[in-house]
Amino acid sequence: xRWLWVVLILAGCSAGQGGPPTPSAPSTDEGWQxxxxxxxxxxxxxxxxxxxxGCPVMDCENGHDLLGNFPQSFAKAxxxxxxxxxxxxxxxxxxHDKGYWLDSAPRDSFGKPLRPFVSAAADGLKTGSxxxxxxxxxxxEGTNVDSTVCQKLASSSWEITDEFTPGLGGQRHIDLxxxxxTGPGFTESSWYTTLSEAVLExxxxx
Numbered sequence: 001x002r003w004l005w006v007v008l009i010l011a012g013c014s015a016g017q018g019g020p021p022t023p024s025a026p027s028t029d030e031g032w033q034x035x036x037x038x039x040x041x042x043x044x045x046x047x048x049x050x051x052x053x054g055c056p057v058m059d060c061e062n063g064h065d066l067l068g069n070f071p072q073s074f075a076k077a078x079x080x081x082x083x084x085x086x087x088x089x090x091x092x093x094x095x096h097d098k099g100y101w102l103d104s105a106p107r108d109s110f111g112k113p114l115r116p117f118v119s120a121a122a123d124g125l126k127t128g129s130x131x132x133x134x135x136x137x138x139x140x141e142g143t144n145v146d147s148t149v150c151q152k153l154a155s156s157s158w159e160i161t162d163e164f165t166p167g168l169g170g171q172r173h174i175d176l177x178x179x180x181x182t183g184p185g186f187t188e189s190s191w192y193t194t195l196s197e198a199v200l201e202x203x204x205x206x
Contacts (some may be wrong), residue, residue, distance in 0.1 A: 027202050028134060033173045034153070034195035039091075039106045039114070039180045040077035040084035047071050052092065054100030058111070062099045067092065077181075083107065083114065085180060109163035116179030117152070121162035124171055130203040131158040131174065137197035146190040174200065 050072045055063035070092065078084035083106035084092045091103045105113040109121075120131060136150040158176060178191060186192060 027204075028199060029172075029202055030197070030199050031172055032137075032195075032198045032200050034133070034136075034198045035173070035175050036178050036191065036193060037081045037175055038178045038186065038192070040074055040081055041181050042070060042074050042084060042086045042092075044181060044184045044186070045071040045074035045077070047073055050075055052100055054094075054102075055098070056102050058093075058101055058103050058107070060101065061097070063101065067100060067102055108161050110161070112161060114162070114177050116177060117156040118159055119161045119177040120158040120174055121164050122160050122174040123164060125160045125174075125202065126204050127160055128205045129160040131160065132201040133158070133198060134201050135199035137195050137199065140194055140196050145193065145195055149190050149193055 048071070049069040051069050052067045052075050053064050054067050055061065056065050056067065068086070070086070074084055075092075078092050078100070079094045082094055085106075086092055091106050092100060093103050093107055094100050095109065108114050108119055110127075122129075122131070125131070133154040133156075136145040136154065139145060153176060156176075158174075162175070162177070164173075164175060181187075182189075182191070
């Protein structure tokens with residue numbers, strides 16, 4: 001009868017008794033707006049410099065220490081995108097509730113390092129949700145999305161680890177982190193894009 005006991009044990013395991021919980025099935029959702037954000041790079045910016053004040057370390061808020069003099073366009077890009085790499089190799093970060101601070105890495109809203117082509121923000125999706133871009137949709141002007149950009153964004157596995165600055169998010173809007181800008185005029189390149197009517201595959205944690 002030993003063979004019968006083995007069959008019963010295997011049958012119980014296959015039915016999920018004592019095994020890990022079955023993950024929830026992914027959902028496919030249409031009609032998303034997709035935007036991107038990046039880490040500014042000081043060496044790609046020029047023009048007049050401005051003093052930037054804030055916190056010399058991460059664990060402080062709304063400081064008034066002089067953090068350095070930086071090109072005005074770089075300081076603005078950091079405020080717009082949330083992070084920038086300075087010529088010294090350190091990172092000048094910014095958040096709406098903390099102001100500027102110096103750091104050893106670009107950070108998400110929870111203090112963890114941002115990961116290129118992984119980190120993303122989206123209102124209405126749980127932190128830790130996994131997202132795949134199934135269709136890039138089109139540009140807001142109704143034209144096709146650059147094929148190289150679309151292919152890279154669609155082949156990446158995104159995770160909701162970040163949050164929008166209040167007022168910049170909204171329902172059915174996801175923001176994807178690209179990493180560092182690749183040269184001067186990055187915001188005029190095809191990489192700094194907005195997608196309309198995109199389709200996402202979403203795996204939300206239970």
